[in-house]
Amino acid sequence: MAQLTCRDLCLGYDGREIVHQLNFAVNPGDYLAVLGENGAGKSTLMRTILGLRPPMSGEILYGDGVSRSTIGYLPQQTVVQKDFPASVREIVLSGFEGQSGLRPFRTREQKKTAERVMDRVGLGELKTRCYRELSGGQQQRVLLARALCAAGNLLLLDEPATGLDPRITAELYDLIGGLNAGGTTVMMITHDVSAAVRYASHVLHVGPEWYFGTPAGYLASEIGRPFAERLLKENPTGREGSL
Amino acid sequence: MSFAETLQLYFSRSFVWNALIVGTLVSLCSSLLGVTLVLKRLSFIGDGLSHVAFGAMAIASVMKLTDDMPLTLAVTILCAVLLLGMGRRTKISGDAAVAMISVGALAVGYLLMNLFSKSANLSGDVCATLFGSTSILTLTESKVWMSVVLSAAVILVFVLFYNKIFALTFDEEFAEATGVRAGLYNLATAAVIAVIIVLAMNLVGSLLISALVIFPALSAMRVFKSFRSVTVCAAVVSVLCTVLGILISILKGTPVGSTIVAVDIAAFALFAIAGKLNGGFGK
Numbered sequence: 001m002a003q004l005t006c007r008d009l010c011l012g013y014d015g016r017e018i019v020h021q022l023n024f025a026v027n028p029g030d031y032l033a034v035l036g037e038n039g040a041g042k043s044t045l046m047r048t049i050l051g052l053r054p055p056m057s058g059e060i061l062y063g064d065g066v067s068r069s070t071i072g073y074l075p076q077q078t079v080v081q082k083d084f085p086a087s088v089r090e091i092v093l094s095g096f097e098g099q100s101g102l103r104p105f106r107t108r109e110q111k112k113t114a115e116r117v118m119d120r121v122g123l124g125e126l127k128t129r130c131y132r133e134l135s136g137g138q139q140q141r142v143l144l145a146r147a148l149c150a151a152g153n154l155l156l157l158d159e160p161a162t163g164l165d166p167r168i169t170a171e172l173y174d175l176i177g178g179l180n181a182g183g184t185t186v187m188m189i190t191h192d193v194s195a196a197v198r199y200a201s202h203v204l205h206v207g208p209e210w211y212f213g214t215p216a217g218y219l220a221s222e223i224g225r226p227f228a229e230r231l232l233k234e235n236p237t238g239r240e241g242s243l
Numbered sequence: 244m245s246f247a248e249t250l251q252l253y254f255s256r257s258f259v260w261n262a263l264i265v266g267t268l269v270s271l272c273s274s275l276l277g278v279t280l281v282l283k284r285l286s287f288i289g290d291g292l293s294h295v296a297f298g299a300m301a302i303a304s305v306m307k308l309t310d311d312m313p314l315t316l317a318v319t320i321l322c323a324v325l326l327l328g329m330g331r332r333t334k335i336s337g338d339a340a341v342a343m344i345s346v347g348a349l350a351v352g353y354l355l356m357n358l359f360s361k362s363a364n365l366s367g368d369v370c371a372t373l374f375g376s377t378s379i380l381t382l383t384e385s386k387v388w389m390s391v392v393l394s395a396a397v398i399l400v401f402v403l404f405y406n407k408i409f410a411l412t413f414d415e416e417f418a419e420a421t422g423v424r425a426g427l428y429n430l431a432t433a434a435v436i437a438v439i440i441v442l443a444m445n446l447v448g449s450l451l452i453s454a455l456v457i458f459p460a461l462s463a464m465r466v467f468k469s470f471r472s473v474t475v476c477a478a479v480v481s482v483l484c485t486v487l488g489i490l491i492s493i494l495k496g497t498p499v500g501s502t503i504v505a506v507d508i509a510a511f512a513l514f515a516i517a518g519k520l521n522g523g524f525g526k
Contacts, residue, residue, distance in 0.1 A: 052416060080413075097421065
């Protein structure tokens, strides 16, 4: 059974439609790369899946133990967070807040899970460090750990490698690929076609005309081929920050 | 009379104790919420709401209410909810809305006091409301109790919802996406801020409230680096500065509100230097 199914989903702003009748499904263990031009509706799609905004029409179905509030989300960083005084542990623990309901304090189990998650994404040494003093790559790991605390088993990542240098980007992709290999379903917005093709099991190209299918099929398709060729020419290293 | 004797004399009076109790509680509450407000770039909300509280107080005094606190509280909470809660949906942008309501309330409040007040010392009354002057030293029994109860409520809410407050301050969108009811908590925050503003009016007057909200938080952020340590430090700094300010003003006869703020500024300067020298500590 699919964890996430979008059926005839139309997205847009202020009555203007930008994505028409999108249909796709995400199954357990999938790695879905979401590609598309800037402003094509990638982030809008993600915000709609998270329930932060309503779709213009169509429906989103959650299944297989996934509900809207158990999706782990890694948003793009906000200005506020740049100089926020908070320790790594505090931020990672805040991932549990949605599940806590009205319970004011964390359970012992939540604390244990957080420690395990931090070790898993390579934050073991940095747990008590201040978030704003970490490097960009380390900050993304913190937000990834927070998303893992919130997630049942589906992660939504919004351009996680923006602004990172190629080496750190590769490390981050390896980490995400490892999580996926461990059974976590991943849905990631990216500008990095080469990484999408290398890691993803499925590709969703969002735009006035959309594509959903395998990476190989995408590169051969009318939508995918010109887009991929142009991006690879502009950006051969696959570095997202330069886009 | 020696310094110690003077102090002893004052401490035998109940009004000094009342001032210290209310001052401690109010500064504790304002500093707790201050950290969130500063980090969410909402420092000016406090300023705007305090002017609203001034307007409401003017209406209360025109209506000759013996206790102006309930009306002031109701009006301020209403405006806070409008500004913070509805902020996203209105046509007028956030900061313009705050500016509009705050100067509007200030002007109308003064106008009403001028038109209807029978007081012989109108400018004295206005000055007292704006700058606090001596009102903290002339608290009635009922006002002291009301302050104690409201402060206790604010502190309780803060402790119970501390984790939620952190999650919403750091990343509202993420919190909302994972199922935290952000809208509801924002409304609650607005109401709590309004309560703090009305409480703080007695202490420093409506023009100086913002200082009580932002200075301790900014001082703590110079030096400390986790949300918990910043919050605790802001609370401690705020209470110490207020107590020190009240004592100085009693001994030297200076206006209470501005003395407290002056001490807060001095503390900020010290923390800024400490932060520079140390590169920060206290993880």
